[in-house]
Amino acid sequence: MELRHLRYFVAVAEELSFRRAAERINVTQPSLSEQVRQLEGEIGARLLERDTHHVSLTAAGRSFLESCRRVLREVEDGTRMANRIARGEAGRLSIGFVASLGHALLPAVLRAYREKFPDVELQLHELDTTQQIDALNAHQLDIGFIGLGLPTQEITDLQLDTLREEPLVAVLPKGHALLRHAERAESEPGANDRSRRRIEMLPLSALAKERFLLGARHNAPVYNPWLIVLCQQAGFQPHIVQEAGQPVTVLNYVAAGLGVTILPAQFSRLYSVGLRFIPLAPPVPKYRYCAAWSPQNTHSALVHFRETAQIVAKRMK
């Protein structure tokens, strides 16, 4: 049985005439009769009652006609859907992202993409960088928004688009010894600009004797080790007194005077009561936010999504 049989039968059932049906589907009447006969033989049931001047559906024919319509509709819909998916106009995208991108960049990208491709379903998964890399390699994720230290940590078999580079800043509690001049400048209205500017940059090595507070390792499995390496390159082994909690929690601890930390600059916008964010002196270490994807992934929607992400990221720079 082939779709041809179904199409022919539907035509006859609708026209209730072999000749008219044959004309409609651009086939001669004998061909049509033969195909319908074949169909009936294969089903093992008479579908049409015909005498020399009348064609009518049998009960089996009525039932089968409905099946045929469903089948033909499904074929058509399935074809159109596959085509749209291939064009990236429909389908589903699995998107991973680190929490720190969930507030500004990601929503903007999603909004822009949805506007262009409203029929692509977006599935979001908040995951840390290493989880995303695993998921991308396992093809459970189509694209991942991740954070990486510079220079590039090697990521096997994945492609990267850099969306944004953030300089790292030192985070100190208000009144910290390293801020003396600045604090005084603020509290003394007569202080000149020079006295404030003096500590607008800190070499990383200035933090050598400080107590470091870092986020929980499972939240930052890439970031924390990278930070330690940076400190080592600056000539000291950081004294890490705590490695726990969300970034916001760490900021609270810093504000409480328990120690210092180092974060990408964007966190200065997040929460600043009792805190001072001081840019690091050159060579300024930079944290990179990237879109990562598997080159094996041929999903067309992915291409459009990546383009959108790059455009939006550039606009927000």
Next chain:
Amino acid sequence: MELRHLRYFVAVAEELSFRRAAERINVTQPSLSEQVRQLEGEIGARLLERDTHHVSLTAAGRSFLESCRRVLREVEDGTRMANRIARGEAGRLSIGFVASLGHALLPAVLRAYREKFPDVELQLHELDTTQQIDALNAHQLDIGFIGLGLPTQEITDLQLDTLREEPLVAVLPKGHALLRHAERAESEPGANDRSRRRIEMLPLSALAKERFLLGARHNAPVYNPWLIVLCQQAGFQPHIVQEAGQPVTVLNYVAAGLGVTILPAQFSRLYSVGLRFIPLAPPVPKYRYCAAWSPQNTHSALVHFRETAQIVAKRMK
């Protein structure tokens, strides 16, 4: 696009190998490759990603695979269903019946039929005889259980199975003049059988001077006119004082002494307080209950249903 393409594609998608798939569906690998290529061309989308050592589904392919499965399942189910309908093992039967058959015969027939053909849906419609005849001719009904006078009223284009013949009986109120001997016999314990048997039959003509109560004409559009003809053949024009209500209502009126009526014998079982049912003398007019159907109706379930109805009716005789 033909079902062949879908079947081939499903095989490849399931085996993820052209050779294995080709073997499974008894085709050579080049044919299979060609057909899949055609399918992709027609859809306008790559469904399978192939390199020399690996076949995998694209996003479009995954979607289309699901469509294919639905289509093939629907084709199979539709075929099986049509076949079963043609065998009379499934489908739907529209059944009409007059109210007076709804109590005993019809339920017995339905029960027996359902037992043999549980997958045939039975749609019941309580309609009078003429409505059923119209519905049968309009093919809105597959079979009708109707009541007919004897000799056969001509019913164009319909076939009839006689299920049961019922003699007509006169229905009189207790104490009616025509019952004198019987009433006395009942009230006198010493009465012999002869005195009771004397009025166990009434010639129809004995009712010539009686007031007739008939059921509403819209309930008995065949029965009432037929009864009038019978009276005329017995030599009198019946004096009809009322033509209204259900049979039960008419019986109540008779019991109240408003007149007499004539009904098929089965009603004597229905309701008898204050009533006497007296068989009519030969030639006993008989009312026929029939199954009626259109010979144009080729529905196989109908054949089985008719057979069941005849068997059950014979058993209940």
Next chain:
DNA sequence: TACTGTGATAGGCGAAACCTATCACCGGCG
């Protein structure tokens, strides 16, 4: 009775689905 229109039948043609044989490619094994 001739005519028109129906679906069924007969026989030939051609497209296309299929086959066999082979190629190019690559991963794995000795």
Next chain:
DNA sequence: CGCCGGTGATAGGTTTCGCCTATCACAGTA
């Protein structure tokens, strides 16, 4: 490192079968 086994793609010949034309048998109509 080179051979082998297995992959999908390609080339070209064969056969199937879906299609066509021509015609029939039948019935309802003018």
